[in-house]
Amino acid sequence: MIANYDTELMILILFVMICPSLSSYCEDWDPEDYPCFVLKLSQNAMEEFCELYEMETEVPKNQFYDMLRKWAEKYSVQAETNRFIAEEMDYDEKYFKVLMERLRAIIGSTEVKKVLEQALKLQKCMYLTPTDIQDIIDTLVKNLPIDKQNEATLLWNLLCPTNTYSKCYSHF
Numbered sequence: 001m002i003a004n005y006d007t008e009l010m011i012l013i014l015f016v017m018i019c020p021s022l023s024s025y026c027e028d029w030d031p032e033d034y035p036c037f038v039l040k041l042s043q044n045a046m047e048e049f050c051e052l053y054e055m056e057t058e059v060p061k062n063q064f065y066d067m068l069r070k071w072a073e074k075y076s077v078q079a080e081t082n083r084f085i086a087e088e089m090d091y092d093e094k095y096f097k098v099l100m101e102r103l104r105a106i107i108g109s110t111e112v113k114k115v116l117e118q119a120l121k122l123q124k125c126m127y128l129t130p131t132d133i134q135d136i137i138d139t140l141v142k143n144l145p146i147d148k149q150n151e152a153t154l155l156w157n158l159l160c161p162t163n164t165y166s167k168c169y170s171h172f
Helices: 002-022 043-054 061-074 078-105 110-123 130-142 146-158
Strands: none
Touching (some): 043 061, 061 078, 078 110, 110 130, 130 146
């Protein structure tokens, strides 16, 4: 009887040790999250693609794009990947322009608007990690007086940074 428990316990321990290695980098992704060309690739290629995106916040954008290009070379999808990267960069540029236009149109103190403009420009930086960029932005805001920090938060939210595809009517 005790031998059965020992065996079951060993199996349970083995399962707990192996289980994390069975998880997929792509398990939280929906098919519409992928660029179309990735869905046509092998499961292994998709896993590597998802794994790269797991590292996206840990490396500068230019390095991330270089990693994507190496991945693309491995799976012979260089042209598609280069188009995808170009689309991403185009989106980032449009995002910046839309938010800069909104920032110029919004009423707020010059001091806060300058900090928000710096924050937007930092987000375009290809040579800093997203984490480093966020740390710099946090420092810029923390260096403002409390009332200006509150204004910065309010103005940022009024820019509707998560909705650049349509007008932000109610906020201007």
